Amino acid sequence: GIANLLSSIKFAKWYELGEHDIVLTVLTDSMELYQSRLQELREERGDYTEKQAAADYARYLQGMNIEYMEELSYWDRRRIHNLKYYTWVEQQGKTYAEIQAQWYDREYWESVHQQVGHIDELIREFNARTGLLKEFE
Structure with missing residues (x-):
């Protein structure tokens, strides 16, 4: 969610987009998933005030810059792709061939896109097991 939003801001600034340009992104997570984290923060730091929200907006959204942005060559993209080895093979048990x-x-x-129905079903099963969506029924 927030990473996609911040990346979109960086993208727009990097390419010097203006008022006639459009950037689309998705916000993938529901705030319902973060209620326990919000409660922890409230207990740790107190209520989140309008003044703090304005300061955070100015600092983290309006203040977003192009630091750490880089246009990648083919070999740069390949190098980053190869960083998957540890998480995909050693942690998740995927194969190097994959x-x-x-x-x-x-x-x-394309084969991943064809799995949408199956993936949606897995998500529904997960949501049913966790009970997360019961309060919305």
């Missing part, structure tokens, strides 16, 4: 397929096989991502 990492290679993500890069070289044009059909790989």
Whole structure:
């Protein structure tokens, strides 16, 4: 959510977009997932005031700059892609062949898109197990 928003701001600034340009992004997480974290912050720091919100807006959204942005060459993108090895292979048990397929096989991502129905069903099952959505029914 917030990472996508901040990335969009950086993108717009990097490419010097103006009032006639549009950037679209998605905010992926529902605030319902963060209620316990908000409660922790409230207990730790007190109520989040309008004054603090204005300061955060100015600092973190309006103050966003292009620091750490870089246009990547083919080999730069490849280098970053290869950083997946540890998390994909060593942590998640995926194969190196799958990492290679993500890069070289044009059909790989199409096959992922074809799994949307199955992935949606897994999400529904997860939500049912956690009970998260019961309060919205």
